[in-house]
Amino acid sequence: MASKTRKPSKTKEITPVEKAKTTATVDENDDGLDLVEQEQEARIVTEEQLDEPTIEDLPGVGPATAEKLREAGFDELLAIAVMTASALADAAELGEAVASKIIQSAKKMANIGGFLSGGQLLERRRKVMKLQSQVESLDALLGGGFETQALIEVYGAFGSGKTQIAHQLAVNCTLPVDQGGFDGDVFYIDTEDTFRPERIMQMSRGLDLDPDEVLERIHVARAYNSDHQMLLIDEIKRMSKGMNVKLIVVDSLTGHFRAEYIGRGMLADRQQKLNRHLKDLKQIADINNALILVTNQVHSKPDAMWGDPTKPVGGHILAHASTFRLYLRKAKGGRRIVRLVDSPNLPEGECVMEVIEDGLRD
């Protein structure tokens, strides 16, 4: 076990890259964004355009068509390039001739991506590490633990234990590799103000670790709104040089997006930003051979915008981005049922765990 020699220290805080704008309650009918917001919007869009062409770059696609495409989930050229004209016309409510023209242009402009040999892919897969939750049945459900190079989504109702899992994995990440950890640093984006150093200390003691040493390796930032949340990813990139970043937690991924983007008119915008955010996160996972853990709520009440009350928020964009999805629910006697919902190479299944003072246990 780790030595207990380090002096006490506080959990580090990331300094925001720039002062975040305060969360505004967005009124669908109010297009009077103030100047700061407009600038911020413009900068994000500019950055996006630097990366690769967007659907607005397609000849004949104006803002209205772009909006239709985005609402139908087509925010990338490649997604459009692989469609048939009739399917795209149906999905995005366009004329078939228009859809056909858009597809032809998207084929020319899309970045189709390169081929890797099976051997190269295997080499990449060999680097995958597995972070153990130390809950045997949960690790077994995941084929040995939480994989790096992956985005894992934990969703469930309020109080189901999402934040507990996030805290436990943050602690475990600091464990030596031969004890199922990554001997790694953690970045933790807290959007709901539910990160508690005290809880980290309890869980550290539960594993015989020095709480101060563990806190030293967990870098926490509070995100005040969705733009701030996205900016913090840049801050992670900047701060993480020279660190062994192995786990990035976003708890909750969708909370701000959900609160800020209300009404149908904002759906396309929200999905575009969420998509961008997820891509940024995945890039960090790839570069650092790290694991991304995001939490997500289920719909508490049905409405036109957010749909089915038993489904996770974030729609298919998040569903596609997640490598593994875990659905948490409360059971009798304070126990939690964890269901593996989606996985590229593992069967669906369930396990039961408990949350106690020491942390998560079988």
Ligand SMILES: Nc1ncnc2c1ncn2[C@@H]1O[C@H](COP(=O)(O)OP(=O)(O)O)[C@@H](O)[C@H]1O
């Ligand atoms: N120190 C503790 N000892 C035992 N159980 C705890 C402790 N701290 C939190 N819990 C349990 O975790 C629950 C909160 O789970 P949480 O992860 O915050 O839910 P979510 O993030 O899904 O809303 C509490 O209701 C309680 O049952």
Ligand SMILES: [Mg+2]
């Ligand atoms: Mg929580």
